[in-house]
Amino acid sequence: MNGPQLSELPDDSEQLEPFVSSLRRRALQASELSAVRAFSEGFLIKFLRARDFDVELSLKLLLNYQRWRRESPEISGCLSPSSVLGLLSTSYHAVLPQRDHSGSRVLVYRIGQWNPKDWSAFQVFRVSLMTSEIISMETQTQRRGLKAIFDLQGWSLGHAWQINPSLARKISSVLSDSFPLKVRGIHLVNEPMFFRPVFAMIRPFLPDKIKQRIHMHGADFHDTLSDFFSPDILPPEYGGEGPGIEEVCQDWTNQLLQSEKLLQQIAAHPTADVASTPDSSLISGEAQTEQFSQG
Numbered sequence: 398m399n400g401p402q403l404s405e406l407p408d409d410s411e412q413l414e415p416f417v418s419s420l421r422r423r424a425l426q427a428s429e430l431s432a433v434r435a436f437s438e439g440f441l442i443k444f445l446r447a448r449d450f451d452v453e454l455s456l457k458l459l460l461n462y463q464r465w466r467r468e469s470p471e472i473s474g475c476l477s478p479s480s481v482l483g484l485l486s487t488s489y490h491a492v493l494p495q496r497d498h499s500g501s502r503v504l505v506y507r508i509g510q511w512n513p514k515d516w517s518a519f520q521v522f523r524v525s526l527m528t529s530e531i532i533s534m535e536t537q538t539q540r541r542g543l544k545a546i547f548d549l550q551g552w553s554l555g556h557a558w559q560i561n562p563s564l565a566r567k568i569s570s571v572l573s574d575s576f577p578l579k580v581r582g583i584h585l586v587n588e589p590m591f592f593r594p595v596f597a598m599i600r601p602f603l604p605d606k607i608k609q610r611i612h613m614h615g616a617d618f619h620d621t622l623s624d625f626f627s628p629d630i631l632p633p634e635y636g637g638e639g640p641g642i643e644e645v646c647q648d649w650t651n652q653l654l655q656s657e658k659l660l661q662q663i664a665a666h667p668t669a670d671v672a673s674t675p676d677s678s679l680i681s682g683e684a685q686t687e688q689f690s691q692g
């Protein structure tokens with residue numbers, strides 16, 4: 398059975414056990430004694446699915462993930478949705494209720510809603526990290542990855558000044574090999590000319606595979622965006638017929654707020670172990686804390 402076929406099996410499948418054991422063994426060998434903890438199966442499977450069950454690549458991803466978190470305490474140290482509620486209430490961000498035709502999660506970021514006088518780039522980054530932690534628990538998202546739409550209408554110098562080379566490095570790391578999620582597409586819409594220099598800071602660090610998945614749509618994006626996303630899932634603001642952007646942002650904000658405890662547990666433990674969950678339990682907002690097992 399090949400990697401993608403293995404990915405389709407459920408977490409508790411017997412055929413996955415040798416891969417999980419092997420990654421666990423390699424991870425324990427690689428961590429310093431102080432960092433050793435019992436990794437749960439669900440935690441390890443996230444990394445295996447992200448790398449199609451190649452144990453060496455999964456190990457590399459896991460170690461990069463831990464290193465990224467260790468080196469970015471300003472971002473990963475606080476994963477409290479209520480601490481950024483003011484930003485979320487401006488309809489800055491949503492995960493659309495429906496997946497795209499290939500099963501990917503679709504995320505929308507409306508950068509113009511971010512007032513850089515009120516919120517630092519670190520706080521804004523935390524929102525993405527919170528969402529990423531939550532959706533990466535979904536089995537189907539582990540298999541099919543995510544696509545993100547960045548609406549850059551309102552991008553200003555105030556925003557640009559917040560993005561320095563160190564932050565650009567952190568952005569490119571999570572996009573490439575420091576987070577257990579497959580990035581299947583990045584779509585920029587309404588990007589102004591003076592976004593170019595910022596993008597030029599991030600681009601050199603990205604692997605070709607990711608570079609090829611970045612699409613710049615400009616202001617006339619309705620036609621080209623619909624080449625990638627079916628109108629039934631997109632909000633009308635983005636040329637679709639789905640629920641409106643304000644409503645989907647509100648719904649995802651509620652979802653984040655319901656995950657407050659879970660996210661704080663993840664932030665508190667450098668290798669927080671959270672089992673993967675079927676989508677339904679996320680959508681209905683069922684408590685997931687009982688699935689959380691600390692290593």
Ligand SMILES: Cc1c(C)c2c(c(C)c1O)CC[C@@](C)(CCC[C@H](C)CCC[C@H](C)CCCC(C)C)O2
Binds near residue numbers: 519522543545578583
């Ligand atoms: C796992 C994961 C994380 C954590 C993530 C993103 C994606 C796709 C992920 O898979 C995308 C957004 C990002 C990188 C956070 C960005 C936060 C900054 C402060 C936003 C500023 C605006 C950017 C200059 C806009 C362009 C970025 C694209 C070129 C990615 O966080």
